[in-house]
Amino acid sequence: MKKYILFLFYIGSTNALMSEEIIVCKTCDIASIKHAVKTAQSGDTITVKEGIYNETEIVIDKPLTVMGQNVIIDAGFNGGIFEIIADSVSISGFTLNNTGMSYTKDIAAVYCYRINNFKFENLIINKSQFAILVHKSKNGIIRKNTIVGNAETEAGGGNGIHLWHSNNIEIADNTITGMRDGIYFEFVDNSVILNNRSAENLRYGLHFMFSNYNTYQNNSFENNGAGVAVMFSKFITMENNLFKHNWGTAAYGLLLKEIYDGEISGNQFIQNTTGINVEGSTRINYHNNTFDNNGWGVKIAGGCYDNNFTLNDFINNSFDVSYYGGMNNNTFYQNYWSEYAGYDLNYDGFGDITYRPVKLFSYVVGKTPEAIILMRSLFVDIINFSEKVTPVFTPDQIQDDTPVIDIINKSELND
Amino acid sequence: MLKILKYSFIDLIRSHWSYVYFLFYLILGFVLLFINNDLSKAIITLMNIIIVLTPLIGTLLGVMYYYHSREFTELLLAQPLKRSTIFFGQYLGLSISLTFSLVVGLGIPFLAYGLIQSTVIFNFISLLLIGSLLSFIFTALALNIAIANDDRIKGFGYSILLWLFMAVIYDGLFLVSLVSFSDYPLEKFALGVTVFNPIDLSRIYIVLKLDIAALLGYTGAVFNSFFGTSYGKILSFLLLVLWVIIPSIRIITSSNKKDF
Numbered sequence: 001m002k003k004y005i006l007f008l009f010y011i012g013s014t015n016a017l018m019s020e021e022i023i024v025c026k027t028c029d030i031a032s033i034k035h036a037v038k039t040a041q042s043g044d045t046i047t048v049k050e051g052i053y054n055e056t057e058i059v060i061d062k063p064l065t066v067m068g069q070n071v072i073i074d075a076g077f078n079g080g081i082f083e084i085i086a087d088s089v090s091i092s093g094f095t096l097n098n099t100g101m102s103y104t105k106d107i108a109a110v111y112c113y114r115i116n117n118f119k120f121e122n123l124i125i126n127k128s129q130f131a132i133l134v135h136k137s138k139n140g141i142i143r144k145n146t147i148v149g150n151a152e153t154e155a156g157g158g159n160g161i162h163l164w165h166s167n168n169i170e171i172a173d174n175t176i177t178g179m180r181d182g183i184y185f186e187f188v189d190n191s192v193i194l195n196n197r198s199a200e201n202l203r204y205g206l207h208f209m210f211s212n213y214n215t216y217q218n219n220s221f222e223n224n225g226a227g228v229a230v231m232f233s234k235f236i237t238m239e240n241n242l243f244k245h246n247w248g249t250a251a252y253g254l255l256l257k258e259i260y261d262g263e264i265s266g267n268q269f270i271q272n273t274t275g276i277n278v279e280g281s282t283r284i285n286y287h288n289n290t291f292d293n294n295g296w297g298v299k300i301a302g303g304c305y306d307n308n309f310t311l312n313d314f315i316n317n318s319f320d321v322s323y324y325g326g327m328n329n330n331t332f333y334q335n336y337w338s339e340y341a342g343y344d345l346n347y348d349g350f351g352d353i354t355y356r357p358v359k360l361f362s363y364v365v366g367k368t369p370e371a372i373i374l375m376r377s378l379f380v381d382i383i384n385f386s387e388k389v390t391p392v393f394t395p396d397q398i399q400d401d402t403p404v405i406d407i408i409n410k411s412e413l414n415d
Numbered sequence: 416m417l418k419i420l421k422y423s424f425i426d427l428i429r430s431h432w433s434y435v436y437f438l439f440y441l442i443l444g445f446v447l448l449f450i451n452n453d454l455s456k457a458i459i460t461l462m463n464i465i466i467v468l469t470p471l472i473g474t475l476l477g478v479m480y481y482y483h484s485r486e487f488t489e490l491l492l493a494q495p496l497k498r499s500t501i502f503f504g505q506y507l508g509l510s511i512s513l514t515f516s517l518v519v520g521l522g523i524p525f526l527a528y529g530l531i532q533s534t535v536i537f538n539f540i541s542l543l544l545i546g547s548l549l550s551f552i553f554t555a556l557a558l559n560i561a562i563a564n565d566d567r568i569k570g571f572g573y574s575i576l577l578w579l580f581m582a583v584i585y586d587g588l589f590l591v592s593l594v595s596f597s598d599y600p601l602e603k604f605a606l607g608v609t610v611f612n613p614i615d616l617s618r619i620y621i622v623l624k625l626d627i628a629a630l631l632g633y634t635g636a637v638f639n640s641f642f643g644t645s646y647g648k649i650l651s652f653l654l655l656v657l658w659v660i661i662p663s664i665r666i667i668t669s670s671n672k673k674d675f
Contacts, residue, residue, distance in 0.1 A: 367597060374590055377618060382583065
């Protein structure tokens, strides 16, 4: 019995310890977050009350929940703000400003290293070099944050959400603007990126390097320097994203380089210089995507094997497809092409004559880019037509034998 | 001069050519808007048609009208009138009637489909402006050909050749030179060559409006940085105007020298 009571007492005391709340405010005994972290025990909650706090390098070295209530932490361009080196940390409700920048180290508003099970939520991060920097961590959630950067050069700017050597991270409902890369993945596996908005970033909206088994869905990438780049990765699923208005001399909606076994479906590519630029990518299925008003819908360079394009809509692109290299088992099957001029006599919904999406002019422009100035010239229309009748220069195997007569993915257009 | 302008204008209307041309644009406009209610898409289609068609009609009608009204011109020459007045009056009568058909013929359907409330009104105005300038340019060129050649067949031949050259062959030669010298940086050359052909110049306007995404890739950025700026726009507009002025001055000088 004694033992039992002792045990109850023990549980009670630990519970009391775990649920302890430390309040930080300007007039309290504990007036700084650093002080609060120092006095806190593992598992405590630190609530920071309204106000502006000038603090840098708050090192969180034990499991804590840190919450802000209308709190602004201003680093005054002196360095990073939160540095987390313990498991099970949650940070939410802060506005983190002005970390400053450095060319010799990566300064971040929220930095974590080798931790497990973390949550960064409802943060507003302004003018920081890196906003959220995650190194060698796993099982985290980064949600509902707003990141506004002022990156001016690629060398001097940092990334919005930067993950390195991490695993099982969920990135959802964030808004990222004005950084170098919106979201950056390097050696990150089994992670998901959902409902984010990444716009007006200097380089890429989203950047994958050497990261496998990841999924990104329902994100929008607008007006970024070069759209989204997915490089050297395997088993990436890209669904229902919007790639819009990524314009520039080397801009793409989506750049694929050395990608294997990917799935690209239900995405919308609207008004990009190039919708998708594919290089050295193999076994990728592209289906139910919409390519609307792009300069080039899809550009396929060499070294691509077994790519299948089915049920996509190609609408009013200056060039639907441009193609370099051999056929390599890439197929186009049952897509809608707005420039298709064939007929459907038996009303089965499929055109009766084959469509060849590669025009002679797109081949010419590939060889001499300056020739773009002759676009929509009568002469170009004439040579395109004669090439269409008897293909000589363009690879005649690139064809859609069953082009669809009506737009396929209508509902998505209305979104 | 105004009187001769008026006579030419009325003469053209009486000969039904203006009606036919006017009705063509009227029907084209209504049909395009009927099939596709979208004003901006109709403007895009029309731009493609106009850069080919207005030069063709301008050259053919210009030559035809000159040969057709040759006797009337000779009658006028017997009157105490300056030659420049006679020929310039005829030129203006002709090109104004063509422009009138174009502007009114396309204006009516677009106004009927609510142009005023739409945001594309500026595009539409630039479409009409380009069409009118092309009419003026090619009528002047056609009259130059007609004055230089008394032989009708020759005159027609040259005028069709002129149109074919400007609309098709020029671009062909242009493309061949671009491809064969592709080892060299050609952006400036391409810009320069475009400027010397009024049809190309007008086409660039359209391409910049429609295919900006494609133009912005690679070298396209160079073109856009020229034509996209107000400096480039004003310069190319001035060049189009120069294309009107030089041939029309030549009408006057060559008609003054001509022995009728």
